[in-house]
Amino acid sequence: MDKLLKFSPVIVALAMALIPTPQGLQPDAWYFLCIFVGVVIGLIVEPVPAALVGLLGVAVIAILGLVDPSAKASRSWALSGFSNGVIWLIFAAFMFALGYQKTGLGRRISLILIRYLGKNTLGLGYAIAFSDAIISPFMPSNTARSAGTIYPIASNIPPMFDSYSDKNPRKIGSYLTWVAFSATCVTSSMFLTALAPNLLAVDLINQSTGITIQWGQWAKAMIPVMLPLFLLSPWLAYIVYPPTQKHSPEAPAWAKAELEKMGKVSKKELMMLGYAIMALVFWIFGKEFGVDSTVAAIFVLSLMILTNIISWEDVITNKGAWNVLVWFATLVAMASGLKKTGVLKWIGDLVSVYLQGMPPLTVAIMLVLLFFVLHYFFASTTAHTTALMPLFLAIAIPLVPAEMMPRLALMLAASLGVMGIITPYATGPAPIWYGSGFISQARWWALGAIFGSIYLAAMIVATIIYI
Structure with a gap:
């Protein structure tokens, strides 16, 4: 089981790659998305250090020329995060x-x-x-x-x-x-x-x-x-x-x-x-x-x-500082690749079909709500940000007026801190405080649900006020 978990990022990426390319995507874009999903899973299960997961993902994509067939352009893309x-x-x-x-x-x-x-x-x-x-x-x-x-x-x-x-x-x-x-x-x-x-x-x-x-x-x-x-x-x-x-x-x-x-x-x-x-x-x-x-x-x-x-x-x-620098630099490059290959536009078009016709404020509230609740499935705020922030922005762009986008983007980003309250693994300090043993797992989840509901309500009220 441990070995299966260790190789799960590779297994998932390869399994996705064997699926025929969905309509509306180029093959290179689909393969990029397969590797990106593998990287996100790697950030969650951490079979190797998180920074290495990102570095390896960027290197494989650059070698395969999935963002740009030019070797020079691929190199520039792979290193772009380090100049950020x-x-x-x-x-x-x-x-x-x-x-x-x-x-x-x-x-x-x-x-x-x-x-x-x-x-x-x-x-x-x-x-x-x-x-x-x-x-x-x-x-x-x-x-x-x-x-x-x-x-x-x-x-x-x-x-x-x-x-x-x-x-x-x-x-x-x-x-x-x-x-x-x-x-x-x-x-x-x-x-x-x-x-x-x-x-x-x-x-x-x-x-x-x-x-x-x-x-x-x-x-x-x-x-x-x-x-x-x-x-x-x-x-x-x-x-x-x-x-x-x-x-x-x-x-x-x-x-x-x-x-x-x-x-x-x-x-x-x-x-x-x-x-x-x-x-x-x-x-x-x-x-x-x-x-x-x-x-x-x-x-x-x-x-x-x-x-x-x-x-x-x-x-x-x-x-710690150098590890974060390498980790985040590779994730920034990965996220930019989602846009360059057209993956974000494709996903945004698919999801926006279900939200069309709703008032922009309703769309904004639903996006903030989903962005917060989906953190139950992430053991890393960084992985959550990398996987979902570009996606939610892509969904919002065709449905929310341009003048509302800056405030909606801020609401999504600002919820990253408070969403850490919901589980014993949701943010970096959680395992330390939970590991002290003063609060049982059942009690922690219950408190997380109570405080998480209050914090989420505050974010929704802020979204209504600001947007």
């Missing part, structure tokens, strides 16, 4: 996350919030949630943010109250686990740079429709939607899944002791804070200054290296 500005912005943002970790700034922020908000369990939940929110604009990996920064701190708290995964989990551990996880899902949708697939989605939108979504545009639209959800989530968890421990005086005392161990705020922490603010200013107002957001990120990254916030050795040995 969004990919390098993601890479630079991973280095910002490393700066937070190396300087201790992320840890200090979390401990300060716990010290001043953690006197009772509800306040402790808000402290953990705000810790995530403050650093989320600068960490495009919610795994690094939630599982790498927040989890090591939050995991120290339940044992203070004799709450463990196998002993008194409901006392405080279960509540803090769910609050931390739900918070990172919401903040991942609040800011463009809070989730790497957000940036990937924005680039795919630009490729498919020519629509450009800036950092400020995203924030202006999504903060009014996500902020109420963010403030509601810890309280809602307190009501729906209440902790039996209502007060937590030990937590502020522990945070105070940890802060004393860290000592005074260091020069490097202050510099890192300054660099983070500088990057944020460029991302928000860069267009006014004539500065591209990727160029600004690389400039700030260079300053971080020159001032020893991180070292050049840190940059070249950061396997």
